[in-house]
Amino acid sequence: MVLMLCLVLSGAWCYAHGAARTESEKGKDGVPITVIQSVPQSGSEKSHSIIIPTLNGHYLTVVFTENLGQVNIEITSILNDYLETDYVLTPNGLLFYIPFTGDYIITFTLPNGDEYYGEFTVTD
Numbered sequence: 145m146v147l148m149l150c151l152v153l154s155g156a157w158c159y160a161h162g163a164a165r166t167e168s169e170k171g172k173d174g175v176p177i178t179v180i181q182s183v184p185q186s187g188s189e190k191s192h193s194i195i196i197p198t199l200n201g202h203y204l205t206v207v208f209t210e211n212l213g214q215v216n217i218e219i220t221s222i223l224n225d226y227l228e229t230d231y232v233l234t235p236n237g238l239l240f241y242i243p244f245t246g247d248y249i250i251t252f253t254l255p256n257g258d259e260y261y262g263e264f265t266v267t268d
Contacts (some may be wrong), residue, residue, distance in 0.1 A: 174198035174205065177250065177262040195252055198265050202242045204250070208234040213255040222247040222263075242266045 177197040194206045206217065212234040219227040219240060227248065232238050243246065245266045252260040 145168075163254040174200035174203075175264070177204075177264045179182045179252070179260045182251075182259045184263050191204075195260060197250060197262055199266070201268055202263070202266055204242055206232075206250075207237040208232075211213065211235050215255070216251075216253040218251045220249050220251075222249065226242075 158212070172203075175198060176197050180199065194208060194210045194212065196209065198207075200204050204219070205236060209217070214231055214233050216229065216231055217238065218229045219242070221227060227242070229241060230238060230240075247263065247265050250264065251264050
């Protein structure tokens, strides 16, 4: 009985002090990625409110709040190592799994030729 009590108390203490690494998941919605327009072809800029990428651990989520047509999404590492290219019909979103830690660039090419990019780092 004493051994069981010790196990329960040590587990509760680890949980309370974050030793079990469970505190990082509480209330974590992801880190937003700043999107910057790099090649403007049209007069309207869509980076801040229409393209919303967020990073949560190794998962990269991209949400489009408006219909932009077919958007090309390319993810490369800072060292220009190709990771993935995908096309999406908006306003649908995508979920990517980034398997390795490191620095990455995500590039969005809209049907009108506008290009946007964002830089992010996968750390854990």
